[in-house]
Amino acid sequence: MSASIKVFAPATVANVVCGYDVLGFAVNEPGDEVIMKLTEGSGIRITKITGDEGRLPLDPQKNTVSASVQHYLNHIGKPDVGVEIELHKKMPIGSGLGSSSASTVAGLFAVNTLFDNLLTNKELVPFAMKGEELACGYGHADNVAPALLGGFVLIRSYQPLDIISLPHPDDLYAAIVYPEVDVPTKDARQMIRSKVLLKDAVTQWGNVAGLVSGLFMKDYDLIGRSMTDILVEPTRSILIPDFYKLRSLAMKTGATGFGISGSGPSVFALTKDEATARAITQKLQQHLKGIGINSLSFVSEVNKKGPVILD
Known part of the structure; x- marks a missing residue:
């Protein structure tokens, strides 16, 4: 059992337009990085957080990384193990790109690796x-x-x-x-209607099934x-400022499809190649x-690995 590890976990695009809470x-x-050490003492300590402008709690009961790690340690029967955590935010908070998720996943992957991979990555999801x-x-x-x-992942149930x-x-x-505007996830979730018309639900089901089919068939037209x-x-x-104008620009520049990443404000386009993706972000x-709005951009292939150990 090694005593120290550094892990990177990737950002994610959730919902993928039509798959609210079930596709990503x-x-x-x-993405985010976590450095984790097993120590002689007991309990989890967060010793450092960078890149968050002081927004994230150092209290281990309130931080998503330490709270998830504690659940893991309780599960494996080692609730009092000494753990020190450094969290290095390499992505914007509240961006709709799974900022809390990347941190949490990096922490869980780190602790699971330190305990000789007692669980599979899929078993870490809960x-x-x-x-x-x-x-x-x-x-x-x-x-x-x-x-x-x-x-790509589907949460069927x-x-x-x-x-x-x-x-x-x-x-x-x-x-x-x-776009550097503030859209808290909690607020964005609360805006959503709790009841929908059956005909709208039928349309949405068709789109989710079509998107999944398009991914399997590698059919860009069906995906789009x-x-x-x-x-x-x-x-x-x-x-999201000028959302429909942004969509129009993306589609005219060759996007296969366009939408909101997670709860926003980040937007994303899927494309057939890197050059088109770069032209769209530009x-x-x-x-x-x-x-008058500052923004950050990222161009990436679909990440196939999930979290990785860094040297």
């Missing part, structure tokens, strides 16, 4: 969901499952938890732009026309700059 995929960048519950009040898996498993890894076209790229959301996007798009950032 991982990207190569951005522990990571505890972190999401702390972060936004609801333990959803559409960020943590792809962050742990890599690739929450009770019981049933997670399915999906194939995808090898040359699929994501173009992500994060299935990336339509009539339940959640109309409400959440209000919080156009979107240019437009946002024109209306």
Whole structure:
């Protein structure tokens, strides 16, 4: 059992437009890093957090990383083990890219590795969901499952938890732009309607099935026309500056499909190649700059590995 480890875990795009709380995929960048050490004492200590501008709690009961690690230690029968954690945020908080998820997954992967991989990555998902519950009040898996498993993931059921890894076209790229405006996940969730019309639900089911089929068949046209959301996007798009203009620009520049990443404000496009993805981020950032909004952009293939140990 080694005593110290450094782990990177990736950001994720949850929902993938039509799959609210049931679809997500991982990207190569951005992400978060955790350094974890087993110590002689007892209990979990967070010794350092960087990149958060002082926004995240050092209290181990309130931080998603330490809280999830504690659940894991309780499960393996070592609740009082001494653990020191450093968290290095390499991605924006509240971006809609699974910021809390990346931190939590890095911590769980680290502690599981230090204890000789007692659980598989898939078995770590429920522990990571505890972190999401702390972060936004609801333990959803559409960020943590792809962050742990890599690739595209479908959560077929929450009770019981049933997670399915999906194939995808090898040359699929994501173009992500994060407009620097504040959209707290809790607030964004509360805006969503709790009741929907049956005809709208039928449309949404068709799109989710179409998107999953398109991924299996590697059919870009089917993927693109299935990336339509009539339940959640109309409400959440209000919080994102010029959302429909951004979508129009992305589609004109060659996007296969476009939508909100998680609860926003980040938006993303899927493309057939890296050059198109870079052209899209450039156009979107240019437009946002024109209306006085700073932004960050990321271009990435779909991450196939999930969390990794860093040297």
